[in-house]
Amino acid sequence: MFRTVAELVELAEKENILISEVMIRQEMDAKEKTREAILSEMERNLDVMENAVEDSLKGVNSVTGLTGGDAVLIQEYMKNNTPLAGNVLLDAVSKAMGTNEVNAAMGTICATPTAGSAGVVPGTLFAVKNQLNPTRKQMVRYLFTAGAFGFVVANNAFISGAAGGCQAEVGSAAGMAAAAIVEMAGGTSQASADAFAMTLKNMLGLVCDPVAGLVEVPCVKRNAGGASLAIVSADMALAGVTSRIPCDEVIGAMYRIGKTMPSTLRETGEGGLAATPTGQLLKEKIFGSLA
């Protein structure tokens, strides 16, 4: 049983196995289930993620009209232009936003780790897939690696915006994705940990300030930010860049920052972007018409 990222990496190195394998074995022990049962449950989650991405690329709109259609805009832009950020990165951005657009439109998604941050892990997965050509099994492993890091964060800090701000939500999701990309690209377990740390370091202090309290603005575009940062950090770690602050200490810093964040910036819809004049106007418009 691992409780920290250091323990997770140590377990993987000692047994010479992947981080995803450590997570699979722990789940088998904890739930007294067979490997097949656990792998097939995760594959079902992967299927839902894939369907959400595909649905979003047909174009979706939320009930409020606040979000929807941006994933499609980016795909069209990629067809007609050479994106400055590169195709893999922009594809991840599009698919991460798309998944979160489906979420906002009350479609079916897999909370990863939450609904508000559900786009980052699948968005990056289905973007790097085109370059890394993983097998279906490796795609399932991607989710176990992401889950292993999320598991540490959830048990040592928090994963919800209400508890710790968006750094806990999209921040965790982005770190999880970065670590999983590194494993899929053939990096070491320690490089996965470094990618996680470098991602979360760039998400520290991120507030949760949903307009009208809804999981739409700025959530959808923060999934875009999280996905792009995950890919950049994964590349940094694969290049050999390491985090000077150890991964577990970054998670600890995130926890303490979240604890000291005022409640107006923790999903109450009372501060940040929600409190801007336009944010307030949108809230009145939406709840006026829904009432």
Next chain:
Amino acid sequence: MKYNSVFDIIGPLMIGPSSSHTAGAARIGKAARNLLGSEPHWAKIHLYESFAKTYKGHGTDFALAGGLLGFETDDPRMNKALELAKARGLRIEFIEDTSAVSHPNTARLIIGNARDQVELVGVSIGGGKVEISELNGFELRLSGNHPAILVTHNDHFGAIASVTAILAKHKINIGHMEVNRKDLGEEALMVIETDQNVEELVLQELMKMQNILHVSMIVS
């Protein structure tokens, strides 16, 4: 540890948009239905704080209705649950309650049919995880994520031992257990979280024991 499975992190599968307001609400509704033991005919739902303020925008209302109809968090009928409930003869009343509660995402559900009635308070704590904090006037801390057996019994010596003996006989491990009583010698409630779902046969055996008044179950 608060989270003990990778599927708490990669999951649950759910209908958007909010793991707290939608998936959590559906699980609270489903827990209430399971405790009633059959289809409710009516429901009065008090919503507090964040649930009261934003339930329409988040679909908390249809998610609660979906849970009462027995839907899982990812049931594709979820956003039609209010209409489906009406068609099935389930009358639901939502009350925006301004009373103080200890968690912003709290709902009090009073549901019933011709035979029975159940009142519970459910709290949605994040990522789709929920806790039942009150049942029929008993305070408790029950996570909706594990199977649980709820046993109403007379506050009498040996009642608890007889229940745990039966569970031991069927090799059912207890993860968490609480006993609450309204007053000395009065009605009491045992809440037993288990690692696996418990078979109907075991419940029937529990029901036959002396001093046991009622047995119900939350399936996970």
